[in-house]
Amino acid sequence: MALPTLSVIVPAFNEEDTIAATLDHLFAQIDEIDEIVVVNNNSTDRTEDVVRELLESQPKLRLVNESRRGVSFARNAGLDASTSDVIARLDADTLAQPGWALAIRDFFAAAPETVGVATGPLLPFDSPFRKVFANSNDRLIARARAASSDGISVVGLGMAPGGNMVIRRSAWSSVRDAVSDRTDIHDDLDLSLCVRRRDFSIAFILGMKAETSARRFRTNPVSYWRYTNLLTRTYKAHGMAHEARATRLEVWNNRAVHLVTWLPTRAYNPQSQRFSFGRMFTPEQDRITGEIGSASSN
Incomplete structure (x- = not known):
């Protein structure tokens, strides 16, 4: 079975201290990734410089500039600029764990077209309450194993957190004109609601593991x-x-x-x-x- 192509977008606003580590984790599994699109969202620090320094040595890396400040503007610019069958999004302080990209490709190679969006386990690497978050993930994992015949996913989630999510290109094309670019609403929930209204479902992929900062x-x-x-x-x-x-x-x-x-x-x-x-x-x-x-x- 042919695996779908995979783009990864990374919206970034003033992330000079985190973007290199985020990209390094993606470069470690670059054979499973067709392109990485960093969207510089009008940063005032060295975010753009850090990314530009990597462009020559990383041919699959691209830089897109979005001057309208706001995560929805940056996300949409990255999704629009991407070229693959499925498009993942990572926050710029989030580290994709080994096997992350392959888990996405394997899942969407077999998933029905009605599955438009997916997310996976996301744990804070710098929180004293990491075990609490892990227990929450474990409940989702147990649900996935009990409800899914493939043992790697569960379908029917209400929302996909944008820090670690992936959307099928057909689903993005379907909701592109419906998603809001308002900065006073929750962009992840807005996208998820639009996807569900177009009769796409949201899945949880066990192997789509990432770790993120607890700065929120x-x-x-x-x-x-x-x-x-x-x-x-x-x-x-x-x-x-x-x-x-x-x-x-x-x-x-x-x-x-x-x-x-x-x-x-x-x-x-x-x-x-x-x-x-x-x-x-x-x-x-x-x-x-x-x-x-x-x-x-x-």
Whole structure:
């Protein structure tokens, strides 16, 4: 059975400290990838320079510039620029694990055309609550093994997190004019709802493993609360009033969890696996440089 071609897009805004490690993990499995498209989203740091330094030595690497700032603009520019049968997206602080690309190609070679989008296990490499996230992934994995005859996937998820997702080209073509570029809604949920409305389903692929930064959980409560508001606002934008009301419980639960875990997450040093008061005041740029470097060497 012929395997589909695979593009990987990496939207990046001011990611000079993380983009090289993200790309290195993709280069390690480049035989299974047809092209990597980094979308520089009007960065003001050296993100573009870091990528340009790699272009000559990595012929499958491409750079696209998107001046309109916002993850939906960057994502859409990358999806539009890609050329493969299936198009994966990784955040610029996310490390694809060995076998990631092949798992995607194997799955879509056998999956019915009605499966338009997929995601996979995504764990934070720098969180003291990594085991909690792993347990959540384990429940999905158990569901996949119980519900799927192929033992590698489960179909019927409600949303695919954009940090580790893949979309079939036919599904993207179908929803391209429907997805929103609003910056005040949740882009991952918006895309997932559009896909489902076009009768495509969302799958979970066991081998599509990636690890990412926990920096979202280190943001202050005010910023995190604003972020969680995007879920309810997205359902409202889609005219789904019942779902918007139902999501409020999920939103408040996420906020409560964030309040409990915020300070321990900021105080945690993944290299030493210890907590320290001073760690809470480490600038994010200094923190992420060391942590993604440590995760890359493991």
